[in-house]
Amino acid sequence: MPKAADPAVRRALVERAAEMLARREAVTLRSLVAGTGVSTMAVYTHFDGMDGLWRAVRQEGFTRLAARLAELRPTADPVRDLAALGAGYLGHALEHPDLYRAMFDVAADLEDEQAADDTFGLLIGAVARAQAAGRFSPDVDPAGVATGTWVFGHGLALLGIGGLLPATSLAGLATADAEARYVAAGDDLAACRRSIRNGWRSFAPPA
């Protein structure tokens, strides 16, 4: 029966790969297509091989992260929003550890850089709003603060995923880092602490 190049097959394979990743199953060419009724060749027509599949999986990871962070609508407190972005980022990494690892496993291009750029843009935007609101000094570079936040978040996520840091310590490390970072950017210590607490309120490390 098959002839039409269903994009549905493509999506199904990517989602199946993400599911297998979540179940900590090995994602292999044959195990991926097993039971789907589709053959190994489908991976080649749709993704041009396993490398292409992993590219699509990484893309999926960035897309999901972008969607998750886009749900965090800005409030009147931009510093709280910045902290909430950090909490959402860490939450995404801890809830989908293998997907997160795949996202940064290889420094290859994404199919669509937009999702990654948009996500980082959210971070820069929050810093810029904190600046505009007078919380951060006008001298600081929003991209620089955002980059530093990302670097710390990435290290924290990977060390947490790898088990080199106890899961219960991650939020504390993140909030302590945020405090130092925001104060260095010019925020008032007390206000900063309040904002961080509010931003991390909904964070709960996965069991």
Next chain:
Amino acid sequence: MPKAADPAVRRALVERAAEMLARREAVTLRSLVAGTGVSTMAVYTHFDGMDGLWRAVRQEGFTRLAARLAELRPTADPVRDLAALGAGYLGHALEHPDLYRAMFDVAADLEDEQAADDTFGLLIGAVARAQAAGRFSPDVDPAGVATGTWVFGHGLALLGIGGLLPATSLAGLATADAEARYVAAGDDLAACRRSIRNGWRSFAPPA
């Protein structure tokens, strides 16, 4: 001629694996032993398989890092020493990128945790000395500051290795982070900047 279980073979294989990693060659069972005169079975008698080889390679990475950081003898300025440890850590990661990745690729045990613990102990010790010297507040937890420093360094190393951050920006990000971190720990801004500049003086990103 072979019968005696030479430990020399073991060391030779680990060093060869590290060399292949440095040359960005694929370290595979057959390619590893090719040309060494020894057969694939040697990997099993000495390492009990490829997993054991990778454990030994990770161990080698930690040992080299420990040796490198141990060369940085403490000076009269503990904050400078702390910064120098960060520069040495980043230098190790950038000069041996694949070895660094292997060190943290899998969250499996090391053969000898001592090297890793000693290295982290150097970090804690520097913070404690900064505290004893009155540079850092007596309230801060040395292990906490050390952990935060490590988390940021790890994220910076991996993003730098992966090419997601330009190599020329890494030192600037690291020093900016150190500044915020040390000031948050209680150090004076001007003195802190001087110490960081001194600690990072010898740092040069590999071409």
Next chain:
DNA sequence: GCTGATGTATAGCACTGTTATGCATAGCGT
């Protein structure tokens, strides 16, 4: 100078991703 034990080389196994071949189907021109 045997005997037992131990490390190693050879060859094969199951598995990986990839590719060559053949076939069934869909779209299109006449």
Next chain:
DNA sequence: ACGCTATGCATAACAGTGCTATACATCAGC
């Protein structure tokens, strides 16, 4: 309506991976 071409897919084979079973060569002890 028919045949033609092109395309997507299934099958099977290929080189490569880590690993293991078997046989051989070497050494230690008596």
